[in-house]
Amino acid sequence: MANPTIVLLPVWGAGHFMPMLQAGKQLLASSSRPLSLTVLLMPAPTAQSASDISDHIRREEGAGAVDIRFHHLPDVKLPTDHSGVEEFISRAVQLHVPHLRAAIIGLTSPVAALVVDIFCTPALDVSRELAVPAYVYFTSSAAMLSLLLRSPALDDEVVVEFEEMEGALDLPGLPPVPPSVLPGTLLERKSPTYKWFVYTGRRYVEASGIIVNTAAELEPRVLAAIAEGRCTRGARAPGVYPIGPVLALTPPAHAEAEEQPHECLRWLDAQPPASVLFLCFGSKGFLTKPQAHEIARGLERSGHRFLWVLRGLPVDISRGAQDPSDANLAELLPEGFLGETKERGLVWPKRAPQKEILAHASVGGFVTHCGWNSILESLWFGVPMLPWPLGAEQHFNAFTLVCDMGVAVPLKVDRKRDNFVEAAELERAVRSLMGGGEEGRKAKEKAMEMMVVCRKAVDHGGSSCASVKRLSEDLLGGAVVLPNV
Ligand SMILES: COc1cc(-c2[o+]c3cc(O)cc([O-])c3cc2O[C@@H]2O[C@H](CO)[C@H](O)[C@H](O)[C@H]2O)cc(OC)c1O
Ligand SMILES: O=c1ccn([C@@H]2O[C@H](COP(=O)(O)OP(=O)(O)O)[C@@H](O)[C@H]2O)c(=O)[nH]1
Numbered sequence: 001m002a003n004p005t006i007v008l009l010p011v012w013g014a015g016h017f018m019p020m021l022q023a024g025k026q027l028l029a030s031s032s033r034p035l036s037l038t039v040l041l042m043p044a045p046t047a048q049s050a051s052d053i054s055d056h057i058r059r060e061e062g063a064g065a066v067d068i069r070f071h072h073l074p075d076v077k078l079p080t081d082h083s084g085v086e087e088f089i090s091r092a093v094q095l096h097v098p099h100l101r102a103a104i105i106g107l108t109s110p111v112a113a114l115v116v117d118i119f120c121t122p123a124l125d126v127s128r129e130l131a132v133p134a135y136v137y138f139t140s141s142a143a144m145l146s147l148l149l150r151s152p153a154l155d156d157e158v159v160v161e162f163e164e165m166e167g168a169l170d171l172p173g174l175p176p177v178p179p180s181v182l183p184g185t186l187l188e189r190k191s192p193t194y195k196w197f198v199y200t201g202r203r204y205v206e207a208s209g210i211i212v213n214t215a216a217e218l219e220p221r222v223l224a225a226i227a228e229g230r231c232t233r234g235a236r237a238p239g240v241y242p243i244g245p246v247l248a249l250t251p252p253a254h255a256e257a258e259e260q261p262h263e264c265l266r267w268l269d270a271q272p273p274a275s276v277l278f279l280c281f282g283s284k285g286f287l288t289k290p291q292a293h294e295i296a297r298g299l300e301r302s303g304h305r306f307l308w309v310l311r312g313l314p315v316d317i318s319r320g321a322q323d324p325s326d327a328n329l330a331e332l333l334p335e336g337f338l339g340e341t342k343e344r345g346l347v348w349p350k351r352a353p354q355k356e357i358l359a360h361a362s363v364g365g366f367v368t369h370c371g372w373n374s375i376l377e378s379l380w381f382g383v384p385m386l387p388w389p390l391g392a393e394q395h396f397n398a399f400t401l402v403c404d405m406g407v408a409v410p411l412k413v414d415r416k417r418d419n420f421v422e423a424a425e426l427e428r429a430v431r432s433l434m435g436g437g438e439e440g441r442k443a444k445e446k447a448m449e450m451m452v453v454c455r456k457a458v459d460h461g462g463s464s465c466a467s468v469k470r471l472s473e474d475l476l477g478g479a480v481v482l483p484n485v
Helices: 014-030 047-063 085-105 121-130 142-157 192-204 220-227 253-257 263-269 289-302 354-359 372-380 394-405 423-434 438-458 463-477
Strands: 005-009 036-041 068-072 111-116 134-138 209-212 239-242 276-280 305-309 345-348 363-368 385-387
Touching: 005 014, 005 085, 014 036, 014 047, 014 068, 014 372, 014 463, 036 085, 047 068, 085 111, 085 121, 085 192, 111 121, 111 463, 121 134, 121 192, 134 142, 142 192, 142 209, 142 220, 142 239, 142 394, 209 463, 220 239, 239 463, 263 305, 263 345, 263 354, 276 289, 276 354, 276 423, 289 305, 289 423, 354 363, 354 372, 363 372, 363 423, 372 394, 372 438, 385 394, 385 423, 423 438, 438 463
Parallel strands: 005 036, 005 111, 036 068, 111 134, 134 209, 209 239, 276 305, 276 363, 305 345, 363 385
Antiparallel strands: none
């Protein structure tokens, strides 16, 4: 009989598809018996995500190292009238349910588990029907997971809009949470996407387990609260497997191709240790001209060295493009800025090799949009942060970085003004992080502690390594042979 297979159902973004695949490969590597991966691919909603994913599949298939099969699900008519990403993903998956069922029934291998991405909860119908164990792969933090698990109770306990309630929210394992940092979706309780968020939290308890891209030692209090049922009204929550950080650290492209290192890295080589502030806003972040001007002024006045990844508006929004364009620096930056700061600053207008930059000894701080992958990468290299969240769950992530982990210096971001930051506020925060004062020093010390914690966790005998092992054993125990009809 063929080896049992783990069926993965990722959503389309690179920050989801790649970490999920990477986690799957780790499972295969740590299993005591041969396992394979089957990746079910829902057709991507934009041409761009389709091409990102097919590039990645080509690389995986080219490498041919592990037993992975990619299965393309048929097209469905994706919802166009959705009110947010939670609704969009959930409804898209709902439409895929018949194809998903057929694809899984058609597999010739015993199915060890179906592992679904963040808002793919409608797929749990298929696993229940086919008696296949279902797991969630959670690409964000355990704190965010606790918020999702607790959302049905919060929905009952709080009768007004969260921003109108008195005081803070109680999320066990975290300091009191100001409603202003909740994901945007939770701030509009009448919107359909809010209902899908709470629906997701309600259905997560049906899963056999939840795999999280975090390390037990990074978020110990929240993980304990989940395990003790404190986020699920005392009911037992599914077992959580913290297996991270899952980072996909590949050798630098230039090392393999014997090319010159990237220009950003060569520029960093010429800077003193821990002297450079790195600014990067994720795969989708871009800045308007007024905001770019504020940053330029803030950086100029701070006097610190900087490497700034500055991207422009997506070019063709009408055709679904979401990725930022390469910035026209002459148009976006104040006149004379590049000349005046050329001795201590580099502005890079394209996608940059973020992990390699964070790994560089000259980088001393990171202004980040607080995507969870960026946070994990920063911690992996012991770089303290200035959180500048832009959307989704990123304001909540920023809150946990400052108030729970202590690895970041706060930055005042005006959420009601499209996440605007004033030059004077940026200057203050940059000086605080990079200037050798108490606040920045503490964040640096904590970030270094987290670096050690992260590396130990994934090392042989570490907590994440043990979680992967436990997960692979639990998966093998539940493998189901389906009648192939
Ligand atoms: C898949 O494409 C997108 C995903 C998100 C998205 O939205 C989101 C909404 C919430 O209410 C809570 C969340 O945790 C959450 C997470 C999320 O995914 C992003 O995932 C990345 C990798 O895991 C990264 O961690 C980011 O911080 C998350 O925001 C949002 C989105 O566009 C706004 C997508 O296209
Ligand atoms: O110029 C860039 C911007 C982003 N990234 C990578 O893209 C991912 C972004 O993921 P994250 O979860 O932080 O945020 P998202 O882009 O999904 O909002 C991370 O691995 C970054 O290292 C990069 O390499 N170069």
